[in-house]
Amino acid sequence: MPVDESGPEPTLRARAGIEDVALVAGVSVATVSRAIRGLPNVAAATRERVLAVAAELRYQADPAASRLAAGSTRTVAVGVPDPATWFFSKIVGGIERKLQAAGYDLLLSGIPDAEHRSRFLYMNAPGGRRCDASILVDVALLPEEVGEAISDGHRLVSVGFRYEGFSSVTTDNVTAASRAVDHLVSLGHRRIGLMGMPMDNVMNSVVPPIRRQGYLKAHEAAGLDVDPGLEMVAASTSDAARVACRPILDNSKRPTAVFAMSDEQAFGVMLAAQDLGLRVPGDLSVVGVDDHDQSELVGLTTVRQGVVELGSLAGELLLESLNGGPVIHIEVPTELILRSSSAPPGT
Amino acid sequence: MPVDESGPEPTLRARAGIEDVALVAGVSVATVSRAIRGLPNVAAATRERVLAVAAELRYQADPAASRLAAGSTRTVAVGVPDPATWFFSKIVGGIERKLQAAGYDLLLSGIPDAEHRSRFLYMNAPGGRRCDASILVDVALLPEEVGEAISDGHRLVSVGFRYEGFSSVTTDNVTAASRAVDHLVSLGHRRIGLMGMPMDNVMNSVVPPIRRQGYLKAHEAAGLDVDPGLEMVAASTSDAARVACRPILDNSKRPTAVFAMSDEQAFGVMLAAQDLGLRVPGDLSVVGVDDHDQSELVGLTTVRQGVVELGSLAGELLLESLNGGPVIHIEVPTELILRSSSAPPGT
């Protein structure tokens, strides 16, 4: 009766550890460690042999063990308000590509509110030992959080806001907004609504007021009064904006144009106009910010910012900072893209 | 001359370790470990004291150390072809919410090609010790990869495809596609183009052929011949589709309708129609799949699938599988949404 050795190849049976590799290659674990990580002081022949054995045994260093022993995690945490959003997903995509290419793992967290934000900050602080650094996208930090992060030695790059002490990638939001409003003014609009975002202290608390500044500035430059009754606020989604702007549009004293702080909001405004039977741009001009993938199709005039680029730049800055690079602030340019959603009033 | 003790609070100086907590609380590290993790066999009073000290010292267990000692990583890896895409970002969002709520970390990887796929599989296999499980979204596995994953004991849930051996969340793609084409047929269309996706073996290699089946099936059911000259292929983006369909639309023998495998492709078809001066739906009807956020605004008729739900369900299945749950297959329903991009030919 033949004894059938069950289980597959006995050589590759369990997960190979560094010791197994050392044994088979006939060297010490120390040498294996050096050889595999490409450190100097390993004879070429030795390294080759070790690498061959490691490959054969399908050896992979246990990340937890490496991290524990070496101190570095080769992981970076990325926090965004909502990863399912057009804007944030583009940025995450840009970051991911850079990090993956550099061999870093990317830990993704959604940060929908202040509680999540402080948890993120706490867990990803150096003391948390979860990552080597983190990237925060449009998540506003309180002054005390900034101070704490700095004194903790938190490596952090910020997208959207500029904090001294951390590298950042931002756009010139005052200019972006005033560019849009200037355009509407130059078309002859005098009653220009603002579709803004909430300015609570939880997230996005910096971008909206700045874009609003641009809106005000453009009015001032044109010698126009702003009508506070034309200001609306909604989350940065099409649906929220659609609902929020309805009362102001469904009104004889409605604006002749609306500047929306994001294209997705602008889409919502266009939808509301459709709902009310208003023609765009005949009855209502609409301008947004972003140059969303679908903006061309719907003919939305917008102020473009290179969103994916925002992400890749953030990834690069982070990598540089990890390599001991200096704090760098980058401001990416914006550009007005003219399409069919804006025209002189009453056209 | 007063000696100024430099450095902040001496008590909280360095990062507190479990030993510090034990010392201050007057218990052993073993007890601290139990107390903090909520394990039984700790006196209520003791636990309370330990927790208080831990909070005061801002103690956090080092994840790497815990992982090494306990074996579990509390991390799950998620692989998608391109995280910057509408469809995948929605799914990742759905997954993220579930995982975050359950206290799991989410490692995000883009898997644009076969090389990345095999690297992902290798690193996130149980032997990689990087995560406890993984989720693959629309990343097609070769039969040998499936077999290997199973025999490795890889915990994996699949979104988009159904493999025996792993939990999965899918949609009925044949029905989705045939529903769309049936609709066009019932409007009177006889020449219906197909905007499909590439069927290489790298990614998306299962969904496109299945949707194509639905397209063929609907033709057959209606007794219609399919014209191979009306088949187009492009990546699932608006731009790619716009370019790819141009030659077929810019032709006297053009189709009267196009079924696109995704809404983003449908957007591209609509853009191409615009480019060529074709009216939608008058000269060309267009139907997509997904019900993208912007589909309502552009009036796109589409077959809706609950994309975020796909993600949340995947997250739930994964969590259950981690808790020893069984393999489960879920198929989510689809629904035809009628809008203005489809109408009888020549309307």
Place this chain on the structure above:
DNA sequence: TTGAAAGCGCTACCAG
């Protein structure tokens, strides 16, 4: 209910 101690798998220092 609590504590002592043996690892978890690797890296890094120091000798040789």
Place this chain on the structure above:
DNA sequence: CTGGTAGCGCTTTCAA
């Protein structure tokens, strides 16, 4: 250039 070995910070028997 290579090997021995002491940790990294926590979890988990096993005894007490």
